[in-house]
Amino acid sequence: MVRSRDGKTAIVVVVILLLVVCSVAGVAVLKKNGHGKSSKDAVPEGPVSMVTIGELIVNLADSSEIHYAKTNVVLEVHGKMEMPEGEGGDASTANAPLRDAIISIVSSKHLADLSRPGGKEALKAAIMDACNKRLKDAKVTSVYFNEFAMQ
Structure with a gap:
């Protein structure tokens, strides 16, 4: 036993x-x-910079009435942003793909989407995702609205 x-x-x-x-x-x-x-989720090493996209006035996707959003966007970017090649490149040229991504996202929204609770936070998340798809060696970690108005 x-x-x-x-x-x-x-x-x-x-x-x-x-x-x-x-x-x-x-x-x-x-x-x-x-x-x-x-x-994919890792934040790249390197500098942290605040990238000012500037003022955007965008028509919203509402078809019954004309609505627009006016905003001023600033992105917090971790890592190195690629500058355009050649001597003619400047900051506004480098930001063109990001501006285009933001315009596409905002213009796809309806006034009701942005007016509901959490609508602007959802917009920030969509902007972050769209911008990160366009960046290679950098990552947008935060989106800030310096201004935001809808009509």
Whole structure:
């Protein structure tokens, strides 16, 4: 009887040791990979800059009445923004793809979408996603509205 009990105890000890080893290995793998975040979600290393997109006046998608949104957008960007090649490039040229993305997103919204609670926050998230699709070595982490008016 004593021997069979010792055999069961040994099996339980081995199982517990295996669980501990697997847990430690799992934690090590998660830490190595950035706590389970994909590389797409990782914030690039490099400078943090505030990119002023400037004032935008955009027609909204309402078809029954004419509505527009007037906004002034600033993006918080982590990483290095690519400047256009050649000597003729300036900040407004570099921001053109981002301005285009923002105009496309805002113009696809209806007045009711933006007026409801959380509408502007949803717009910020959509702008962030659209801008990040256009950036290679940088990532937009926040969107700020310096002005926002609708009519």
